[in-house]
Amino acid sequence: MAKVSPQRLESYRQLDAAAFEFKNTQVQSFFARAQAQGYNLDPEAFHQHQGFFQAPHVQDPTGADIAVFGCPCDLGAIGLGGTRHGPRAVRERSRFFGPYNDATGQIPFEQCQIVDFGDVEWSSAQLNVRVEQDIYQHAKRAAEAGAYTLSCGGEHTSSYGVLKALSEVHDDSFSLIHIDAHSDTMASWGGDAVNDGSVFRQAVLQGFVDPERTVQIGIRGRSDFLWEFAHDTGMKVISADEVFEKGVAWVMDCVRERVGAEKTYFSFDVDGLDSSYMMGTTGPEPFGLTPRQVRDIILASREFDVIGADMVELNPNRDSNQMASHLATGLFFELLCLLADCRLKSVGRANPTRWLKI
Numbered sequence: 001m002a003k004v005s006p007q008r009l010e011s012y013r014q015l016d017a018a019a020f021e022f023k024n025t026q027v028q029s030f031f032a033r034a035q036a037q038g039y040n041l042d043p044e045a046f047h048q049h050q051g052f053f054q055a056p057h058v059q060d061p062t063g064a065d066i067a068v069f070g071c072p073c074d075l076g077a078i079g080l081g082g083t084r085h086g087p088r089a090v091r092e093r094s095r096f097f098g099p100y101n102d103a104t105g106q107i108p109f110e111q112c113q114i115v116d117f118g119d120v121e122w123s124s125a126q127l128n129v130r131v132e133q134d135i136y137q138h139a140k141r142a143a144e145a146g147a148y149t150l151s152c153g154g155e156h157t158s159s160y161g162v163l164k165a166l167s168e169v170h171d172d173s174f175s176l177i178h179i180d181a182h183s184d185t186m187a188s189w190g191g192d193a194v195n196d197g198s199v200f201r202q203a204v205l206q207g208f209v210d211p212e213r214t215v216q217i218g219i220r221g222r223s224d225f226l227w228e229f230a231h232d233t234g235m236k237v238i239s240a241d242e243v244f245e246k247g248v249a250w251v252m253d254c255v256r257e258r259v260g261a262e263k264t265y266f267s268f269d270v271d272g273l274d275s276s277y278m279m280g281t282t283g284p285e286p287f288g289l290t291p292r293q294v295r296d297i298i299l300a301s302r303e304f305d306v307i308g309a310d311m312v313e314l315n316p317n318r319d320s321n322q323m324a325s326h327l328a329t330g331l332f333f334e335l336l337c338l339l340a341d342c343r344l345k346s347v348g349r350a351n352p353t354r355w356l357k358i
């Protein structure tokens, strides 16, 4: 006889708690508070307007610790449009992530006031106006309100407008942790000085980032000759092969040596991932990083003073089964958690997110 005894059955039935009753007091108090304010984990809650990871939507970022917003632009990738749909795809997949981070045990919404600051609205059909005015102004409003920014592209050119705003408001040149297949330090071509292949050359030329405090990770492909500017200005360029051969711990030693205690920006181009994981992007590249390596780099970046981050180049038009959007959204949540930990460390006290019931 292998029947479970009535005594054991009774003890298990004693443990059969109701939904949203947890022994984990952090999780218990989060749900008690947030659900009363409108946070909703119900998978049938399609009526509810969804922000990034259910962050409350705001039009005014005053009081926010972290402003998450979308940059739905893809004008720089001529003939390869689709990244403009990135923010919408990430918001949609957001319902599958959070509020709790298993790896760190954190609930970012208990640490920081996190808001969805909408998408940048365009005043022009010109790429340079969209980046240097529209994205710049949107990011500047968030930064002037004192918030860290987490932006979702959109093509990589969007990083330039954010960096311009943050550099101006912080009056600083930033250290840069940059995950990508491509260095994006090309010379300008095709009419726009700033485009998704030249964004970090231009960011250096404008003083937004310090090349001597820049580490690029996952670089590969057919075009090392295009990145001479990165090598010549002293950026640390780590190839995807080196990540595999020497490991993430070695990568983080390089980052520590370069980035130090200075204010740091984190830019993640999803094509840093191997194309077997990430075909839903404009410039997929084989022989790249694994999702776990990217996640480990994000997790290990908590020791630095990260004040802004972005994820770019997700192209839902090339993502027929939503695999790429799903993976990218999981890593976008990791970036949110990274910023929340860095913000809490910097400010020194928690400022939990407040929802307004819809």
Ligand SMILES: [Mn+2]
Residues within 6 Å of the ligand: 180, 181, 182, 269, 271, 272, 283, 313
């Ligand atoms: Mn790239």
